[in-house]
Amino acid sequence: MGAATVAPLPADGIPKTGNGGTRSVSRSLIVSASGIRGIVGQGLTPEIVARYGAAFAAHVAAGKPGRGVVLIGRDSRVSGAALLDAASAGVRAVGFDIHDLGIVSTPTGILAVGEDEDAVGGLLVTASHNPAEWNGLKLLSHEGRFVSPAAGRDIQRRFEGEIAYAGPMEIGTRTAREGAIPAHIAAILALPLLDPARIAARGFHVALDCVRGAGGLILPPLLERLGCRVSGLDLEADGRFTRPPEPVPENLGRLSELVTATGADVGFAVDPDVDRLALVDESGRPVGEDWTLALAVELVAAREPGPVVTNLSSSRSVQDAAERVGAPFHRTPVAEANVVARMLEVDASIGGEGNGGVIYPGLHLTRDAPLAAALILQFLAESGSSLGRLIDERSSCRIVKRKVSREGLGVDGALASIAAAAGPETERDLQDGIRLDWPDGSWVHARPSGTEPIFRIMAEAADETLANARADWVERLVRGAG
Incomplete structure (x- = not known):
């Protein structure tokens, strides 16, 4: 798409000024299987985003010569509009046309890419659950899922190297594309395992917290189509x-x-890009986001027999749900891309992550909070029970989740300290950080986050006291590795 190139960036990915100095940006850009994230104005700037957009387009161009369409969208973050413009500029400069979805949930954007025969990929400007000062890019393949780790490495290589830009008459166009949200709602309502009339007959009253993210644009109309009365909290999509x-x-x-x-x-809460759903029961008790996946697994795998896949940090409740309906169960390293890869490998009926992310291949291969909300309502409608009663009948363990800042900590040293302190009775899994399982069924998983500069520590046991004791023990070892 033209022969013009620009000089490569240095290996740290920080552009230099014309006088040889380094711009006043942080090196805190996080690159992972989930895409890139950083603090806006520090690790993440418009020029970084534009270059990543161009690197993504150059990667696509290498695999699909000729013009094509790249879909773009964003969550509601205040910084999103400017960064979307930057990403769009980078993609267009390589020669691809842009179709702009506007403010959409991540699953809405991914579904739109997968269903558009002209789409060669997609870019979503979002930092998912990260605090407001963060933003980032999620990179999508034309199949309608996140790019593979190999593709991500190629995009990073191009970002750090030379990029071929289009000539002046080959610059791509940018046009608005309407209808992605209604299409997503229609696709959910058309799923054979859902019975919208049965859900509507229950007349559910849903309290909904969209944290002023993209969820306010899709969840209220979906819930209304399911006959629900909605009491809303922060439904404005202003970031x-x-x-x-x-x-x-x-x-x-x-x-x-x-x-x-x-x-x-029931209460539903989502994150700003709407790929996670957390539940609050009728008494006002937050039951934990792992139960979103556990109940979805029990509903789906009972109707569509097949393996269930989740990650190493997900609660035992998900495994129990799979065993309850006789479904084979698999665990992977954390990150949606890892879960999806295993789901494809074993032809899973459902999968996801214990952060409230449900992945149902019958719709598409990504975490989808609107889908999860519909599945939970279907479960409640069929059971005739309350959410609190369903949880109490199934609950056998207590999970605790901790975050420890990685500032001053050595990742390798922290993991080595945990491994050295573990007794011979523990089973060890080193696929992603370290997970230890004890004979009493308790476990702990410690790993550096791929989306934030933190250590995540998850622990689960038959009672909260033991779970906290396991987490305390690991947290002391992690902090001692500084």
């Missing part, structure tokens, strides 16, 4: 988050209050 955006129990106090104040049957 001005009023709580930490990760939908973990400690961040759902206002939703819990809304459930009890309105007498709602």
Whole structure:
């Protein structure tokens, strides 16, 4: 697409000024299987985003010569519009036309790419559950899923090297594309395993917290199509988050209050790009985001027999759900791309991650909170029970989740300390950080996050005291590795 090239970036990915100096940006750009993320104005700047857009387009061009269409979209973050413009400029400069979806959920964007025969890939400007000062890019293949690790490495290589840009008459165009959200809703409602009329007959009252992210544009109309009455919290898609955006129990106090104040049957909370769904029961109790996947597994695998896949950090409740319906069960390293790869390998009926991310191949191969919400309502409609009662009937373990800043910590040293301190009775899994399993069924998983500069520690046991003791033990070892 033209022979013009630009000089390569240095290996650290930080562009230099014309006088040889380094711009005042941080080296805190995180590159992982989930894409790239950074703090806006520091690790992540418009010029970095534009170059990543161009590197992505150059990668696509190498595999699909000729013009094509790249779909772009974003979540509602305040920085999103400017960074979307930058990403678009990079893609167009390599010679691809852009179809702009606007503010959409990540699963909406991925579904749109997978269903568009003209799409050669997609870019979504989002930092998912990260705090408001963060943003990033998620990179999509034309199949409608995240790019493979090998593709990600090639894109990074091009980002750090030379990029061939199009000539002046070959620059791509940018046009708005409407209808992605209604198409996503219609695809969910058309799934054979859902019975919208049966859900509507229950007349559910849903308390909904969209944290002022993209969820406010898709979840209310979906729930209304399912006959639900919605009491909303932060449905405006303006990116001005009023709580930490990760939908973990400690961040759902206002939703819990809304459930009890309105007498709602269930509370749903999502993150800004709407790939995670967390649940609050009818008493206002946040039950933990792992139960989203566990209940979805029990519903889907009972109807569509096949393996279930999740990651090493997901609760035992997911494995119990698979065993309850006789489904083979597999665990992978954390990251959606790893889960999807194993799902394809074993022809899974359902998979996902314990962060509230449900992946159902009957729709598409990505975590999808609107889909998860519909599946939970289907489960409640069929059971005739309340969410709290369903959880209490199935709950056998307590999970705790910790974060430890990686500042000053050595990752390798921390993992080595945990391995050295583990007793001979533990089973060890080193696929992703370190996971230890004890004969009593308790376990702990410690790993450096691929999306934030933190260590994540997950521990689960039959009671919360033991789970916290396991997590405390690992946290001391991690902090001692500084």
